[in-house]
Amino acid sequence: xxxxxxxxxxxxxxxxxxxxxxxxxxxxxxxxxxxxxxxxxxxxxxxxxxxxxxxxxxxxxxxxxxxxxxxxxxxxxxxxxxxxxxxxxxxxxxxxxxxxxxxxxxxxxxxxxxxxxxxxxxxxxxxxxxxxxxxxxxxxxxxxxxxxxxxxxxxxxxxxxxxxxxxxxxxxxxxxxxxxxxxxxxxxxxxxxxxxxxxxxxxxxxxxxxxxxxxxxxxxxxxxxxxxxxxxxxxxxxxxxxxxxxxxxxxxxxxxxxxxxxxxxxxxxxxxxxxxxxxxxxxxxxxxxxxxxxxxxxxxxxxxxxxxxxxxx
Numbered sequence: 001x002x003x004x005x006x007x008x009x010x011x012x013x014x015x016x017x018x019x020x021x022x023x024x025x026x027x028x029x030x031x032x033x034x035x036x037x038x039x040x041x042x043x044x045x046x047x048x049x050x051x052x053x054x055x056x057x058x059x060x061x062x063x064x065x066x067x068x069x070x071x072x073x074x075x076x077x078x079x080x081x082x083x084x085x086x087x088x089x090x091x092x093x094x095x096x097x098x099x100x101x102x103x104x105x106x107x108x109x110x111x112x113x114x115x116x117x118x119x120x121x122x123x124x125x126x127x128x129x130x131x132x133x134x135x136x137x138x139x140x141x142x143x144x145x146x147x148x149x150x151x152x153x154x155x156x157x158x159x160x161x162x163x164x165x166x167x168x169x170x171x172x173x174x175x176x177x178x179x180x181x182x183x184x185x186x187x188x189x190x191x192x193x194x195x196x197x198x199x200x201x202x203x204x205x206x207x208x209x210x211x212x213x214x215x216x217x218x219x220x221x222x223x224x225x226x227x228x229x230x231x232x233x234x235x236x237x238x239x240x241x242x243x244x245x246x247x248x249x250x251x252x253x254x255x256x257x258x259x260x261x262x263x264x265x266x267x268x269x270x271x272x273x274x275x276x277x278x279x280x281x282x283x284x285x286x287x288x289x290x291x292x293x294x295x296x297x298x299x300x301x302x303x304x305x306x307x308x309x310x311x312x313x
Contacts, residue, residue: 185215
């Protein structure tokens with residue numbers, strides 16, 4: 001953690017949020033969103049994914065979006081890639097953090113990246129070897145984003161032992177970090193505590209953070225459970241946009257506005273200006289008109305007497 005924040009919020013809306021929208025957000029509005037997010041105090045933004053435009057047309061401008069994000073001082077520019085070709089493109093564009101999609105569920109992995117979980121690990125090893133061949137200043141941090149950790153809409157229950165095995169295999173393949181994702185919104189707080197403890201016992205500080213969905217209304221409860229076992233990095237999306245297109249019914253990332261309000265109310269510094277964050281919602285309303293947006297705090301407002309833990313500037 002930086003000395004002036006307690007919790008790192010990684011905004012994934014420009015990637016995870018936009019990959020499912022029916023209305024396309026223009027490149028200019030994406031740049032506007034990213035700039036406003038950074039100005040509000042968000043320090044890490046997953047700005048895009050490097051995938052074939054025919055599969056996700058919304059990401060056709062990935063390299064241009066990365067180029068813009070890299071001009072913003074102090075912003076950690078992150079992206080996602082499902083395979084070696086996408087990872088090459090991301091590294092060529094200059095991303096500083098690269099998340100690889102590695103599903104624990106075989107059915108989800110085949111649907112999402114057309115590889116079995118073990119094939120995805122082999123791909124990750126190849127990607128890490130390519131990264132290590134680059135000049136040191138061109139090497140991004142590589143995260144294994146383990147998905148369907150807490151259950152799968154295609155397979156049902158997911159073995160916790162398999163989650164641990166995949167986390168260890170990710171580290172052995174060369175990944176710097178491992179994040180755990182509740183891709184399908186199946187997790188409950190007790191499960192969150194148990195699985196994060198097991199994975200940390202196996203890979204230590206390589207366990208990086210949590211990507212949780214609010215599909216069944218347990219998103220913030222699961223955040224609190226993760227906080228209790230030492231997790232300090234959380235993904236979220238402005239307006240709650242997003243969800244996995246290959247996990248039926250699994251829409252709904254945690255709403256960034258609600259998450260920041262909860263953490264700040266608890267006395268945890270996020271480094272984010274609440275007023276500026278709420279004002280950003282207008283960018284989505286203009287850039288993707290008609291798309292449903294979620295969140296309680298944006299509708300009800302902050303509580304009277306709210307005193308954020310982060311000094312508001």
